[in-house]
Amino acid sequence: MPTKVTIVNNGAIRIEGDIILQDSEGNTYGLGGRGVISLCRCGLAENKPFCDGAHGRGGFNSLCKARDLPPPKPKL
Numbered sequence: 001m002p003t004k005v006t007i008v009n010n011g012a013i014r015i016e017g018d019i020i021l022q023d024s025e026g027n028t029y030g031l032g033g034r035g036v037i038s039l040c041r042c043g044l045a046e047n048k049p050f051c052d053g054a055h056g057r058g059g060f061n062s063l064c065k066a067r068d069l070p071p072p073k074p075k076l
């Protein structure tokens with residue numbers, strides 16, 4: 001079962017599945033057994049990288065429709 005990532009309109013990035021979340025140093029966040037987490041994409045959360053609902057209070061506005069990306073550029 002693939003991990004599902006949902007870009008929530010005016011809100012977080014919701015991730016469902018078998019999640020391993022690491023910081024930039026490779027340390028793993030303890031998720032307390034959660035199979036669903038929401039990551040902040042508005043920049044307003046006090047508990048980054050997790051969403052804490054601040055996007056609603058801050059009036060974050062971002063509607064993202066699914067689309068196809070172009071193929072990646074060849075590596076030189």
Ligand code: FES
Pocket residue numbers: 011012013039040041042043044045050051052053054055056
């Ligand atoms: S997306 Fe929810 S607090 Fe930033």
